[in-house]
Amino acid sequence: MNFQDNWITTAITEDLLRGALDLERTDRGLLPHRLPARARAQFVDGQIATAEAQPSGVRLSFRTRATALELDTLPTKLVYTGAPPRPQGVYDLLVDNTLTAQATSSGGNVVTVDMATGTAHRETGPVSTVRFTGLPDRVKHVEIWLPHNETTELVELRSDAAVEPTAGDSRRVWLHHGSSISQGSNAAGPSTTWPALAATAADLELVNLGFSxxxxxxxxxxxxxxxxxxxLISIKIGINLVNTDVMRMRAFGPAVHGFLDTVRDGHPTVPLLVVSPVHCPIHEDSPGPVAFDTDALARGEVRFVATGDPTEIAAGKLTLRTIRDELARIVAQRATNDPNLHYLDGLELYGEADVEEHPLTDQLHPDAATHRLIGDRFIERVFDAAGVFTAEPLPNSRR
Known part of the structure; x- marks a missing residue:
């Protein structure tokens, strides 16, 4: 760790963070959560516990004249027995909304998961320092976006000039919920997931509740x-319902209505966009559950296959095609009494015609270039002059 005589240490507090809904004080630092404590008390599933603690969309935001920054963090890295190594978590540095530098953290804890037995082994590791230098010597808006795919405890922030929180941000808040595609699986960095790209382009304050x-x-x-x-609120529904095989059509429709009813209890007039699944060849007409392709794993690759029986669709098994049809029907029905409710077909963001040029390399997740494609198309269809997220906020739209 390199110290300078003029280092200034700034306590990491709530007013420096954006995109987190709760902060947990740990023995080593501060752990951002994307679900509040009340919600976390209502599940025991390890998948969502891991996903919500991975800080997709969470960033430190401040103004400073500093030309050098150090952030001490304690990441928790996941290793899956028999699978290729997962990509390192990336920290993105944005200066005045422009991606300026990236860094990774070498230390931290390691959790090794044996998918065959369902067991996990945790090894405690050291705090690591992420360093950025050569920043312009002027007052500027700085954001450090935390890794979207790696649990990250924040320990200490140091700089060679004073840091001030960006208080009084007047940007509109965009609240988005979705799956691993929204969380950012296979994106090049946390500021280049498709929701982050769209939020930056539209000058919005992003709260990303995409949970792998x-x-x-x-x-x-x-x-x-x-x-x-x-x-502004958007909800992307579909792929996880298919690949977990968690319900059938009988439960799906009422569950969507109930979900939207609850959101509307708190946001009766906020523009609310329901987005159906993007194209995924293995699940268009084949139900879940999804499974790892064992032949690919033997070759050192991660790929997925659909294991459901298409003959069960008639009995209510869900596919992406049936989900799109039902979501479109539900939104059309509700929109007669809710003029601020809108629908976007996910195939407009990534469709069958895109597969050849932008294949889903693991059969399930878009790569970095495809995140940019989806983000660009979302901007065109949702944030332009004719889009459903209008330029000016509606009266009384925020709670």
């Missing part, structure tokens, strides 16, 4: 959306 494997219409997620201040 866990966009399952859970009531605690709906209540979190209900209770979180927002000017």
């Amino acid at each position: 494997g866990s966009a399952l219409l859970d009531p605690f997620t709906a209540r979190t959306l209900r209770d979180t201040p927002a000017d």
Whole structure:
């Protein structure tokens, strides 16, 4: 760790953080959460526990004249027995909304998961320092976006000039919920997930509730959306319902209605966009559950396969195609009494015609270039002059 005589240490507090809904004080530092404590008390599932503690969209935000910054963090890295190494978590440095530098953290804890036995072994590791230098010598807006795929405890922030929180931000708040695609799986960095790209382009304050494997219409997620201040809300529904095989069509429709009812209890007039699944060839007409492709794992690759029986669709098994049809019907029905409710077909963001040029390399998740494609198309369809997220906030739109 390199110290300078003029280092200034700034306590990491709530007013420096954006995109987190709760902060947990740990023995080593401060752990951002994307679900509040009340919601976290209502599940025992390890998948969502891991996902919500990975700080997708969470960033330190401040103004400073500093030309050098150091951030001490304690990451928790996941290792899956028999699978290729996961990508390192990336820290993105933005100066005046422009991505200026990236860094990774070499230390931290390691959790090794044996998928065959369902067991996990945790090894405690050291705090690591992420360093950025060569920043312009002027007062500027700085954001450090935390890794979207790696649990990160914040320990200490140091700089060679004073740091001030960006208080009084007048930007509209965009609250988004979705799956691992929204959390950012396979994106190049936390500021280049498709929601982060869209938020930056539209000059919005992003709160990203994309949870890997866990966009399952859970009531605690709906209540979190209900209770979180927002000017714009989008909900991307579908892929996790298929690949977990968690429900059938009989439960799906009422669950969507109940989820939307809860969100509307807190945000009766906020523009609310329901987005159906993007194209995913393995689940268009084949139900879940999804499974690892064991032949690919033997080759050192991660790929997924659908294991459901298409003959069960008639009995209510969900596919992406049936989900899109039902979501479009539900939104059209509700929109007769809710003029601020809108629908976007996910195929407009990534469709069958895109597969050849932008294949889903693991059969499930977009790569970095495809995140940019989806983000660009979302901006075009949602934030332009004719889009459903208008330029000016509606009266009384925020709780």
